[in-house]
Amino acid sequence: HMIWTIGPRDSWVLNVYQRRLLAICSFSCLGVHTLLVQSSPFDLKVPVVVQYQDPHIARASTDGFVKAVYVHCGQRVRRGTLLLEIEQPELLLERDRLQDQRELALQCANQYQLRGQLALAAGQEETATRLQRQLSEIESQIEDLTVVAHRAGIVTTPRIDHLQGDYVEQGQELVCVSDP
Secondary structure, three states: OOOOOOOOOOOOOOOHHHHHHHHHHHHHHHHHHHHHHOOOOOOOOOOOOOOOEEEEEEEOOOOEEEEEEOOOOOOEEOOOOEEEEEEOHHHHHHHHHHHHHHHHHHHHHHHHHHHOOHHHHHHHHHHHHHHHHHHHHHHHHHHOOEEEOOOOEEEOOOOHHHHOOOEEOOOOEEEEEEEO
């Protein structure tokens, strides 16, 4: 303040001290601005790929159409939460056909036993057992048509809501649940 008011001004011309004060203030402001705006020369930019640890990727167990999607990208889910459902009508028809064949084989085995034809009855019971194994495999495939979260986390699959109505093939990635 004393330098600025050091003497009377005759005109608009500043004296040496006032010019020096303006120069120091201007360079100080410019230096502070440069330090605040410019990045540090020690600051390194390194390209990085972020991967979630231990992601759970649900894949389609069989071919079919996505019937319904119950989650969206970025949603936090708990373990056991229903994520989506796949529709496979051919698998349901195959299950019904195998059930009918198994019931028919059991009825034939009963009739053969009543007639005393034990060898034929044993053959029909063996057929019913084989059909029961095939039926249990198809039942497990039908259970896999409803996709649930096997862990708690965040749904990281982009555009998962656009899957509804799409055809998916066996092994195709449907949804990924990760914990950041």
